[in-house]
Each structure stands twice: as structure tokens, then as C-alpha cells.
Amino acid sequence: MKITLLGGGGFISSAVQGRLLADGHRLTILKRHPPASSQGVRYVAGERHDPGTLAALAAGRPDAVVDFLCYEAGHARELLEAFAGCIQRLVMISTGSVYWCTGAWQNPVGENQYDREDTLRIPPTPLTPGSIEYDYGTGKRAAEDVLARAHARGDFTVVRLRFPVVGGPGDPTGRYAGYVQRVAAGGPLLLPDGGFNSFRHLYVEDAAAAVAAAVTTPGAGGGYNVASSEMISVRDLVHQVAGCLGRPEPEVVSPPRAWLLERGYGDLFAPFSATRDQVLAIGRARRELAFQPTPYAQWLAHVVAAGQGHSSQPREELEAVALFRRTSGGALAYLDAEEV
Structure with a gap:
């Protein structure tokens, strides 16, 4: 197939590029600054939001378009x-935040919850206009709605893939790598409220496989949640990282989230912490896209192996631990699962 990617060179889009090339597809990639070497790819230099650039891409008559850069309703239009x-199929890379931004969901979250009337209310705190997750989720949701209507009209087939946090070696956000480095340093680790909130994340190679399936699977259409099958907590993550490193699990210090917010720390030291579980149901992707996620422990081991040899812990985290111990008298310094 002739496939055009809007956005290239990023963590997820690079994995998708590799997978589609391996599957024998012909790729055109829109990139602001194309590389000097094409590596079997046709690059087009330009801006995603320039009508002339998009028209030139459409003139190439691709069979499908994958858009990594559609963040709001205007982008979808x-x-x-x-x-x-001009095309048969459009794949939009969306996010699990289209659920989280509503402030109302039931875990595990199936695609049928997207259109439930009681999930469309404006949420109270902490997800309010101006917060990153709220703005990101509502923007993606508005874009999805525009494309869903286009799908219903028959303009072209639209597949909307909702990803949670995507991890793997080379993740530029450093969120997983940060846990590896902090566990390697020996701790103590600061985890809000004990780190017991649960989630499902996604391996970057599984994200690429899902995009490939979304492009080629006959009959695919609509929204799909895509994630690992295991439900993991931040505490589980720390335990598994320690196991991969062959180190004892570090001490966990667990201030209440409110204590951290009052002092300006927020989730600075604990990416993936949340006030509620965020678990995507993936049954529809399994059935309709033949999605088979890599076991979490297997891909986490790749992440840990890529980060081995580096150990560090933010000075601010150690200072926050010391402050909490002084002000709390040690209360809540360590919480077992049975106590939460």
C-alpha cells in the first residue's frame, strides 16, 4: 500500500515507520526537516497545518494516511x-485521555464509554481547563468527533487508536528511565499515596503493530483502545524494575498527594501516579485488529536493560523525603497494600 505519515522521526512514529517498511508498504512522510538519507522513504518537507502541503500530499493519491499530529477539531477539519x-482510510493517533478528561469512567474503560452521556460532563478538580491532561484529552476528543462524523458520512474509513502512556527503549520522556535510575541508586523513592493506582501502558512496538493492523485490516473502523493486558501499579513497577536490576526493592516513602501539592512537588518524582485507576479495556482491538500485546514484564526488561549503568536520584526528591519525615514524625513513611 501507499501510506502517508503526517509526522515522522518521533518515538512512536519511528517505530511505525519501521514496521510499515518491514511489511512492504511504500511510505511518504511529512516532516518539517527531513533527514539527508531517505532510507527507502519519500520525505516531503513542510508543515502539517499548511493547506498547500496537505494538498500536495493528497495529490500523491495515497491509499491511507496516518496522522500523529491531529490534536484538535481544526486539525481534523x-x-x-x-x-x-482521495484516500481509502485514515488512522488518527488518539489517547486514553479522551476518557480521563471527562472525570467520569468505570475501569476497565471500554470504547462504549466514549459516548455515554454521563461521561461528557465538565469534571471538577483535579482535571479542569488549563491542566495538561484535560486540555490534551478534550482537544483529541473534539478531533475524534469530527472524524467520527466523516466516517459515518462515508467520506473515508476512519480508525481512531487510543493509546495510553507508550514506553520502550529510547523513550524521550525519560519517565521509565527515571524509575530505573532511581531504583538503581537505592532510594528511598517517594510515591504519592503509596503508589497503588493501577494503569495499563503500551509497548512502542505494539503501538506500531496496532497502526499496521489499523491500516490494513478489512472492516476496521471507529475507536480502539490499545494497551498491554496487565494492570500495573506504580508500586508494581518499582518492584519489577528492582527485580530486573537484581537489586533489593528500595524503601518507599508515601506522603499523601495533598501534602506534595501543598508544597509544590505535585507528581514531580512519580510519573504515572494518579488519583484514580486508568485502565483501558482492549477486547475490541483483540477481536477486530488481532491485537496481541507483548507481556509487560518482557518489554519492561528491555527498558531496564537499555537504562542499566545509570543511577541517579534527584536531590529535590531526597529533600522532600527528609521534609516529610520531619513534619510527619515518620507517619505514613511506609504503607503496605493491606493498609491502603
């Missing part, structure tokens, strides 16, 4: 103006 009637 740009796709319709450029590609309606």
Missing part, C-alpha cells in the same frame, strides 16, 4: 478538506 475522496 484540515484532513477532511485535503483528503476526502
